[in-house]
Amino acid sequence: MEDLLNAVIVLCNFVMIPAIAYGSQLALGALGVTLVYGVLRFSNFAHGDTMAFGTMITILVTRWLQSVGLTLGSLPTALIGLPIGIAATAVLLLGTDRVVYRFYRLRKSDPIIFTISSVGVMFVLNGLVRLVIGPEHQRFSDGARFVIRAREFKEITGFSEGFSINVPQSITVILTLIAVASLFWFMKQTRTGKSMRALADNEDLATLCGINAERVVAITWIIAAALTTTAGVLYGLDKGFKPFTYFQLLLPIFAAAIVGGLGNPLGAIAGGFIISFSEISITYAFKKFLGYVLPQSLQPEHLVQLLSTDYKLAVSFAILVLVLLFKPTGIFRGRAP
Amino acid sequence: MNPKNLALFAVVFAMLVLVGLLQSWTVALTILNLCLISAIMSLGVNVQWGYAGLFNFGAMGFVALGGVAAVIVSMPPVGEAWAAGGVRVTAALLVGAGTIVGSIYTWKSLQPGRKRWMILIGMAGTGFFLFRFLFDPAVAAIENVNPAATGYLGGLGLPILLAWPVGGLLAAGAAWVVGKTALGLRSDYLAIATFGISEIIIVVIKNEDWLTRGVKNVIGLPRPVAYEVDLQKTDAFLTWAPRLGMDPVELSSIFVKLSYAILFTLVLVVIVWLSQKALASPWGRMMRAIRDNETAAGAMGKNVTARHLQVFILGSAICGVAGAMLTTLDGQLTPGSYQPLRFTFLIWVMVIVGGSGNNWGSILGGFVIWFLWVEVEPVGRWLMDTVTADLPEGSALRLHLVNAAAHMRLVVMGVILLLVLRFFPRGLIPGK
Numbered sequence: 001m002e003d004l005l006n007a008v009i010v011l012c013n014f015v016m017i018p019a020i021a022y023g024s025q026l027a028l029g030a031l032g033v034t035l036v037y038g039v040l041r042f043s044n045f046a047h048g049d050t051m052a053f054g055t056m057i058t059i060l061v062t063r064w065l066q067s068v069g070l071t072l073g074s075l076p077t078a079l080i081g082l083p084i085g086i087a088a089t090a091v092l093l094l095g096t097d098r099v100v101y102r103f104y105r106l107r108k109s110d111p112i113i114f115t116i117s118s119v120g121v122m123f124v125l126n127g128l129v130r131l132v133i134g135p136e137h138q139r140f141s142d143g144a145r146f147v148i149r150a151r152e153f154k155e156i157t158g159f160s161e162g163f164s165i166n167v168p169q170s171i172t173v174i175l176t177l178i179a180v181a182s183l184f185w186f187m188k189q190t191r192t193g194k195s196m197r198a199l200a201d202n203e204d205l206a207t208l209c210g211i212n213a214e215r216v217v218a219i220t221w222i223i224a225a226a227l228t229t230t231a232g233v234l235y236g237l238d239k240g241f242k243p244f245t246y247f248q249l250l251l252p253i254f255a256a257a258i259v260g261g262l263g264n265p266l267g268a269i270a271g272g273f274i275i276s277f278s279e280i281s282i283t284y285a286f287k288k289f290l291g292y293v294l295p296q297s298l299q300p301e302h303l304v305q306l307l308s309t310d311y312k313l314a315v316s317f318a319i320l321v322l323v324l325l326f327k328p329t330g331i332f333r334g335r336a337p
Numbered sequence: 338m339n340p341k342n343l344a345l346f347a348v349v350f351a352m353l354v355l356v357g358l359l360q361s362w363t364v365a366l367t368i369l370n371l372c373l374i375s376a377i378m379s380l381g382v383n384v385q386w387g388y389a390g391l392f393n394f395g396a397m398g399f400v401a402l403g404g405v406a407a408v409i410v411s412m413p414p415v416g417e418a419w420a421a422g423g424v425r426v427t428a429a430l431l432v433g434a435g436t437i438v439g440s441i442y443t444w445k446s447l448q449p450g451r452k453r454w455m456i457l458i459g460m461a462g463t464g465f466f467l468f469r470f471l472f473d474p475a476v477a478a479i480e481n482v483n484p485a486a487t488g489y490l491g492g493l494g495l496p497i498l499l500a501w502p503v504g505g506l507l508a509a510g511a512a513w514v515v516g517k518t519a520l521g522l523r524s525d526y527l528a529i530a531t532f533g534i535s536e537i538i539i540v541v542i543k544n545e546d547w548l549t550r551g552v553k554n555v556i557g558l559p560r561p562v563a564y565e566v567d568l569q570k571t572d573a574f575l576t577w578a579p580r581l582g583m584d585p586v587e588l589s590s591i592f593v594k595l596s597y598a599i600l601f602t603l604v605l606v607v608i609v610w611l612s613q614k615a616l617a618s619p620w621g622r623m624m625r626a627i628r629d630n631e632t633a634a635g636a637m638g639k640n641v642t643a644r645h646l647q648v649f650i651l652g653s654a655i656c657g658v659a660g661a662m663l664t665t666l667d668g669q670l671t672p673g674s675y676q677p678l679r680f681t682f683l684i685w686v687m688v689i690v691g692g693s694g695n696n697w698g699s700i701l702g703g704f705v706i707w708f709l710w711v712e713v714e715p716v717g718r719w720l721m722d723t724v725t726a727d728l729p730e731g732s733a734l735r736l737h738l739v740n741a742a743a744h745m746r747l748v749v750m751g752v753i754l755l756l757v758l759r760f761f762p763r764g765l766i767p768g769k
Contacts, residue, residue: 126678131748251532258529313537328522
C-alpha cells in the first residue's frame, strides 16, 4: 500500500504538478491566439514575441521596484509589475493594429496578408526585445521559492518520496483560474463580450446589427495583451526568461489552440493541458514509478522513457499534425480550415 | 527584363562593389556567395507561393535536409561504427518505415470503427517497441565509437558536388511525405503545420547523433574547390600576388571565394532557366490558374491536389539544393544554427520584397535582403556609436546600445517587410 502511495507521489511530483503549471501557461497563451483568430481571423505569428515584450516590461518594472526596495514579501515582486506590463503590451498591440493590421482590415484583405504582416511584426518585436534586454537568460523571481518542500513533506508524512510545490507553480494555477473565470464571465455576461462573440460568428451580420467592429477589435487586443503578458510572466517566474525560448513557445501555443479548435476559448484551455500532459508524460522516465508499482521480479532496467526530453517540442507538433490530419477542426469544434 | 529591373540589379551589384572598395573584397565575396544561395532558396519558396499560392513556413527543414545530404554524401564512412551497429540501425529504420506504411495501409483498407482503431494501435505500438528494441542498443554502440571525433556512421565518401542534387532529392522525398499529409490544409493551417514539421526535422537532426553527430557538429567537410593553404604554396600564385599588388593570403582567399561564386552562379543559372521555362509553359499557366481560382481550375479538369503536391516537392527540392550548397560553403554542419527566423522567415521577406510569382524578383529579393541582413550590423554599430558619442566612455547605456546593434537587423527586416507589404504589395519586380 505504501509503495502505491509512493508511486502516486512520484507521479504527482514529476508529472502532474509541472504539467498543470505548464499547461496553464500554455492555455493562457493559446487563449490569446484563439481570441485574435476568432475576431480578426488570422494566426498571429507575433504572439510569442508579444509575450516576450510584455514579460520584458514586467521584468524592467520589477527590477526598478526591487532597486527602490519595494517587494511583496514572500510573493514575487513581478506581480506588482504585471499590470504595468499588461498596460504597455496593450498599448503596443493597439499601436500595431493601428499601424499595420487596420489598413488591411478596412480593405478586407486576404487573411494570408495579415499572417505575413504578423511575421513582420514578429521580426520587429523580436529585435526590439533583444535590443532592450539582450538575448541572455534572465531570472526575476524573488520572494519565497517553495510552498511545500520535498524534505519537509517527507518529514511530516513519513513517505520515502518527496513532494514539492513551488511558488510560481501555485501562483500560475491561481492566476489562470482567475483569468479564465473572468474571461468567460466577460464573454457570456457583458454586452461587449456578447458583441465580441457575435462578431466572431458572423462579421457582416454583427456589423449590420450596429456592433462597432473597431471597438470590439480594440477590446480583443487589450484582452489578448492581458492574457499573453500574464502567460509570459508566469512562464518566466517558473522557468526564467529568454527571448528565444519565448519565440519557440509559439509552437506549443499554436498546437494547443489548434488541438482545441482555433477560435474556441474552451478548446484552447483543454488544448493547453493536452499538450503539456503529453509533452511531459511522453518524455518522463517512468522507471521510479514502475519500481514502486511492479513486483520485484518485473523491475525495469531501463529508464522506461518513450522519447528523450529533447523531443518535447516535437511531441507537441506530432499531436498537432495528427489532429490536423484526423480532425482538422480540433477536438472542440473550431472554425473549419 | 526591362530597363528598370536591370537597373535594380545594377544597383545591388554596385553596392557589392562598394563594399569591396570600402570594407574588403573578401567581405564582398562572402556576401555575394550567400546572396547567391539566398536567391536559390527564395526561388524555391517562390515556386510554391508565387506559382501555386502554397503557404509553406517550413523552408528551414528542407534547407537542413540539404545540409544532412552534404554530410552523408561527402564524409568518409566510419567503418568501426558500421561494424558496431550499422546493420541493426538499418533494420530498425526498416521496421520503423514498415510500421508507418503498414499503419497507413491498415487505416485505409479497414472499415471505420472501433476494430480499426484497436488494430492500428496494436500495430503501431508493437512496431514502436520493436523499433526501439533494435534501435537503442545500435545507436549506443555507434555513438560509443570514438565519440570525440566520430561517434556517427559517417557518409559515403563521394565528391561533395554530388551532395547538391542528392540534397534536392532528400528534400523532395521529405516534401512528398509532408505534402501527402499536410497539403489538405489551407493557408494559415498549412503555414503552422509546415512550420511545426520543419521544427521536428531540426530536433531530429540535433538529437540523432548517430546520423549527424547532433550538436557536436560535423566539421571539415571536403571541398569542391582548392584550399587556401595549397594555393599559397604554388609558384604561379606567388608570382601573381605581387603583380596584382596583393598579399598571397588575401589573394588565395579571394580565389577560393570566387571559385565558389562561379559554382553557385552556374547552379542559379540552371535553376532560373528551368523555372522560367516552367513558368512560361502550359504547366506554368495551369499553376497560375490553380493559384488564382482553384475551383475553376478543378472544374476544368485539372487535378489540383496532384499539382499542389508536385509544386510543393519542386520548391522544397530547390531549398534542399540550396541547403546542401550552404553546408558545402561553410564546410561544416551545425544543427544548432538552423533557426526559423533566419531560414524560414527571412526567405519569406526575400520573396515578398522581391515580388512573389516572379523569378527575377525572388533573385533580386535574395540579393537585397541578404545584403541588408549583413550590412545593417556595421551600419547599426556606426549609428549607435554616433548617437552615443556624447555619452562618457564606458557608460553602461553606451556599451549596451553598441553591443545591441547586432539585433538592429531583425527590426530592420520587420520594418522592410511591413513597408513593402503595405506600399508595394507586389514587390520590387511584380509577377504577372
